[in-house]
Amino acid sequence: MKRAVVLLSGGLDSATVAAQALTDGFEVLALSFRYGQRHVRELRSARTVAKALGIGEHFIVDVKLNAWGGSALTDEAIAVPTEGVQPGTIPVTYVPGRNTVFIALALSLAEAREAVAIYLGINAVDYSGYPDCRPEYLAAFQGLAALSSKVGVEGQVPRLVAPLIGDTKVDIVRRAIALGVPIAQTRSCYQDTELPCGVCDACRIRDRALMEAGCPDLATPVGRAGYRADP
Amino acid sequence: MKRAVVLLSGGLDSATVAAQALTDGFEVLALSFRYGQRHVRELRSARTVAKALGIGEHFIVDVKLNAWGGSALTDEAIAVPTEGVQPGTIPVTYVPGRNTVFIALALSLAEAREAVAIYLGINAVDYSGYPDCRPEYLAAFQGLAALSSKVGVEGQVPRLVAPLIGDTKVDIVRRAIALGVPIAQTRSCYQDTELPCGVCDACRIRDRALMEAGCPDLATPVGRAGYRADP
Numbered sequence: 001m002k003r004a005v006v007l008l009s010g011g012l013d014s015a016t017v018a019a020q021a022l023t024d025g026f027e028v029l030a031l032s033f034r035y036g037q038r039h040v041r042e043l044r045s046a047r048t049v050a051k052a053l054g055i056g057e058h059f060i061v062d063v064k065l066n067a068w069g070g071s072a073l074t075d076e077a078i079a080v081p082t083e084g085v086q087p088g089t090i091p092v093t094y095v096p097g098r099n100t101v102f103i104a105l106a107l108s109l110a111e112a113r114e115a116v117a118i119y120l121g122i123n124a125v126d127y128s129g130y131p132d133c134r135p136e137y138l139a140a141f142q143g144l145a146a147l148s149s150k151v152g153v154e155g156q157v158p159r160l161v162a163p164l165i166g167d168t169k170v171d172i173v174r175r176a177i178a179l180g181v182p183i184a185q186t187r188s189c190y191q192d193t194e195l196p197c198g199v200c201d202a203c204r205i206r207d208r209a210l211m212e213a214g215c216p217d218l219a220t221p222v223g224r225a226g227y228r229a230d231p
Numbered sequence: 232m233k234r235a236v237v238l239l240s241g242g243l244d245s246a247t248v249a250a251q252a253l254t255d256g257f258e259v260l261a262l263s264f265r266y267g268q269r270h271v272r273e274l275r276s277a278r279t280v281a282k283a284l285g286i287g288e289h290f291i292v293d294v295k296l297n298a299w300g301g302s303a304l305t306d307e308a309i310a311v312p313t314e315g316v317q318p319g320t321i322p323v324t325y326v327p328g329r330n331t332v333f334i335a336l337a338l339s340l341a342e343a344r345e346a347v348a349i350y351l352g353i354n355a356v357d358y359s360g361y362p363d364c365r366p367e368y369l370a371a372f373q374g375l376a377a378l379s380s381k382v383g384v385e386g387q388v389p390r391l392v393a394p395l396i397g398d399t400k401v402d403i404v405r406r407a408i409a410l411g412v413p414i415a416q417t418r419s420c421y422q423d424t425e426l427p428c429g430v431c432d433a434c435r436i437r438d439r440a441l442m443e444a445g446c447p448d449l450a451t452p453v454g455r456a457g458y459r460a461d462p
């Protein structure tokens with residue numbers, strides 16, 4: 001059975017991608033990070049989701065990007081925005097180099113354990129402000145992977161797979177439902193509150209998609225109350 | 232004053248590169264890793280060297296690549312070779328994805344702290360078996376850096392600088408001497424013995440260069456005793 005590494009944050013997108021990898025026939029190695037994120041409780045969801053999907057191996061690695069901060073997610077001095085998504089800008093929730101660090105670690109694991117694919121929940125639609133979620137970024141990383149590794153020299157380079165890259169959030173919710181993802185167990189919120197806050201960008205984007213996909217019960221109370229369908 | 236991140240392992244090459252960055256006029260942020268290396272005592276040398284060179288900030292980050300092993304340096308079950316360097320092969324001391332992980336973390340720090348250069352002790356001559364020490368690898372990473380980061384979109388992309396990439400080890404020793412590197416404080420050995428072992432690849436390459444550069448006092452006793460100049 002072929003093996004795939006899946007970056008699993010505990011959010012909706014990465015859970016969907018994990019389910020996709022399993023459906024695609026891979027034995028999945030899940031990989032999560034304690035990177036100094038303020039919403040570290042997302043890792044509880046990552047564990048629950050991995051278990052619910054029947055993933056046998058789940059690595060949780062410490063890599064403290066909060067040693068230098070530079071993001072609302074890793075620096076207590078920068079607040080998480082709650083006023084709504086601002087299109088066309090790079091949000092302060094962008095974490096410098098995060099995806100590059102995470103994919104590099106996934107490549108290391110893939111090479112050590114002979115995985116042939118790396119599944120990523122990267123999405124270029126709702127998070128278009130994040131430079132490291134763009135298709136051209138991913139293509140460049142695929143090129144680097146071929147050069148960086150022993151397998152690149154001697155064998156098969158792991159393929160970077162980003163099934164959601166062109167999806168809207170509603171597409172992702174529909175895919176999650178189709179794949180049997182335990183959506184209620186996932187957590188996307190940027191805050192460290194016990195219940196998802198409903199007002200950070202991650203909650204807003206997720207809630208709106210859940211409402212539009214016809215799953216109001218899965219949205220936060222705040223999101224449900226504030227939802228207005230486009231005219 | 233412009234800032235540079237320097238990857239500092241505690242070995243001769245990275246210490247030389249740190250001294251080079253200072254000589255080039257940069258304020259240096261040193262970055263070292265506890266990656267589960269068996270020779271973790273190299274970090275003592277990294278601290279000593281950073282202090283000796285007058286580097287103000289030194290980050291030491293945990294990123295446990297031994298969670299999945301795959302190298303003699305991160306997996307107790309794989310022995311460090313002591314029989315001499317085998318040219319033309321990828322040695323078992325190669326750590327899957329290590330440089331990719333380290334450079335990714337350096338990019339994250341550089342972006343968060345607005346550093347414009349990343350100095351690397353990468354060398355393609357003596358370590359020609361390591362795929363992630365080749366110039367084409369570095370060029371690909373430079374391309375990725377431009378796409379991956381906020382600065383790539385909004386400002387200046389950190390330049391990856393590898394001053395030693397084409398040097399022989401003797402060149403590096405000579406450069407280290409010229410730059411005033413405290414060579415005796417550096418440590419290159421792959422083993423965790425209190426004194427450098429003199430028989431691992433790193434010791435052999437270093438000892439030979441020190442002898443050829445006319446610094447026998449800095450070589451290990453084993454290396455000194457075993458040295459024979461080429462006819």
